[in-house]
Amino acid sequence: MKILVINTGSSSIKYELFDMEQHQVMASGMAEKIGEDTSLLTYRKTLPDGEPLEKVEEAVILDHRKGMNRIVEFLIDPEHGAIRDRDEISAVGHRVVHGGETFRTTTVIDEAVIAAIRENIPLAPLHNPANLIGIEIAGSVFPNALQVAVFDTAFHQTLPMKAFLYAIPFEMYEKEKVRRYGFHGTSHAYVAERAADYMGCPLAELNLITIHLGNGASMAAIRKGKSVDTTMGMTPLAGLVMGTRSGDVDPALPFFLADHLGMSLKDIEALLNKESGLKGICGTNDMRDVIKEMEAGDDRAKIALDIYAYRIKKYIGAYFAVLGRVDVVVFTAGIGENAPYIRKLCCRGLGGFGMEIDPERNTKAGNGIREISFLNSKVKILVIPTNEELRIAQETKAAVEPPFPGA
Numbered sequence: 001m002k003i004l005v006i007n008t009g010s011s012s013i014k015y016e017l018f019d020m021e022q023h024q025v026m027a028s029g030m031a032e033k034i035g036e037d038t039s040l041l042t043y044r045k046t047l048p049d050g051e052p053l054e055k056v057e058e059a060v061i062l063d064h065r066k067g068m069n070r071i072v073e074f075l076i077d078p079e080h081g082a083i084r085d086r087d088e089i090s091a092v093g094h095r096v097v098h099g100g101e102t103f104r105t106t107t108v109i110d111e112a113v114i115a116a117i118r119e120n121i122p123l124a125p126l127h128n129p130a131n132l133i134g135i136e137i138a139g140s141v142f143p144n145a146l147q148v149a150v151f152d153t154a155f156h157q158t159l160p161m162k163a164f165l166y167a168i169p170f171e172m173y174e175k176e177k178v179r180r181y182g183f184h185g186t187s188h189a190y191v192a193e194r195a196a197d198y199m200g201c202p203l204a205e206l207n208l209i210t211i212h213l214g215n216g217a218s219m220a221a222i223r224k225g226k227s228v229d230t231t232m233g234m235t236p237l238a239g240l241v242m243g244t245r246s247g248d249v250d251p252a253l254p255f256f257l258a259d260h261l262g263m264s265l266k267d268i269e270a271l272l273n274k275e276s277g278l279k280g281i282c283g284t285n286d287m288r289d290v291i292k293e294m295e296a297g298d299d300r301a302k303i304a305l306d307i308y309a310y311r312i313k314k315y316i317g318a319y320f321a322v323l324g325r326v327d328v329v330v331f332t333a334g335i336g337e338n339a340p341y342i343r344k345l346c347c348r349g350l351g352g353f354g355m356e357i358d359p360e361r362n363t364k365a366g367n368g369i370r371e372i373s374f375l376n377s378k379v380k381i382l383v384i385p386t387n388e389e390l391r392i393a394q395e396t397k398a399a400v401e402p403p404f405p406g407a
């Protein structure tokens with residue numbers, strides 16, 4: 001079975017084609033800067049002799065439909081294409097950012113599903129419209145493939161009310177669906193499952209804290225395989241300090257900025273989403289640069305890293321209290337997988353919780369799953385590379401291929 005995973009943004013389409021039987025990525029790439037003067041198309045695949053092939057093309061791509069058509073041309077190109085015919089693709093798995101309370105699981109798309117994703121646009125005004133464009137175009141470009149929606153929010157739909165409800169008038173929840181939703185669900189779910197495989201233990205018996213530290217960052221408290229709390233909220237602005245997002249601040253801060261500085265709501269939104277986080281404190285949002293500047297003696301970079309790690313450590317403590325017993329703590333995504341300094345800061349002084357990071361294992365480079373706690377640490381600390389696209393492909397396959405009773 002061949003599954004195409006699509007992640008449509010406002011000016012981009014990321015794609016990855018999987019052969020599910022061979023457990024192989026057949027091709028991947030991106031159309032970006034769609035609608036701008038010059039757009040960029042990337043196509044990657046591995047040639048039969050094992051050599052990687054990468055084509056990068058500058059082009060004018062006026063809209064998403066043209067972008068998708070160009071991607072298909074790459075995929076079925078007689079010389080370097082990954083497939084002969086678009087009908088070889090059985091299903092297209094779409095990353096959809098916000099499923100609201102409507103979607104608790106991955107869902108095969110029909111008209112009712114499209115309508116429900118549309119209804120959730122107020123909760124994700126930038127993302128859901130782009131995701132809908134991707135669904136609409138993929139439906140016409142791959143008329144014989146099933147379309148499947150995989151929601152960033154779905155994994156966290158198991159949060160109990162005490163964890164998802166804000167202490168504001170209840171009607172805001174009842175009428176406007178204002179509540180904590182949480183995001184990065186595919187990543188938290190993927191690494192939790194990989195952790196269970198690694199531990200040789202059913203996920204349903206494990207308690208975990210998963211820490212996704214990429215450009216966006218979030219944590220989840222997972223009890224017996226189910227998410228019971230998470231740091232992001234109704235939007236991805238809440239919780240941890242991120243590259244350019246503030247994470248948690250006093251909810252009264254916007255009133256102060258408006259009253260004393262005359263800032264508009266739009267300005268405040270941009271300040272908290274695009275000018276804050278690491279960038280706000282030390283001027284750069286790329287963790288590699290922040291660490292380099294700290295090593296070169298920059299005080300602002302040092303305090304930015306301290307604040308970043310302190311927030312994570314505070315939530316680790318909170319989630320120990322939530323879960324009662326923690327078996328595994330997982331670090332994942334760009335920073336979680338590659339920044340031992342950050343992992344060390346986050347775990348420092350947590351021996352009292354039975355969480356003991358081994359400095360030597362923590363700094364040892366490697367691919368795949370790595371155990372970075374001391375052998376006798378009560379809580380295992382793991383580094384697990386995330387793979388959101390693979391998880392979307394796996395969920396898509398499961399959705400279109402229900403196990404038949406007795407099969």
Ligand code: AMP
Pocket residue numbers: 213214215216243285286287288289291333334335338339
């Ligand atoms: P992601 O969103 O998962 O792609 O992660 C992006 C973040 O990972 C950026 O802040 C990068 O600076 C960071 N990152 C990637 N590689 C490294 C590395 N070797 N050391 C520290 N941070 C890294």
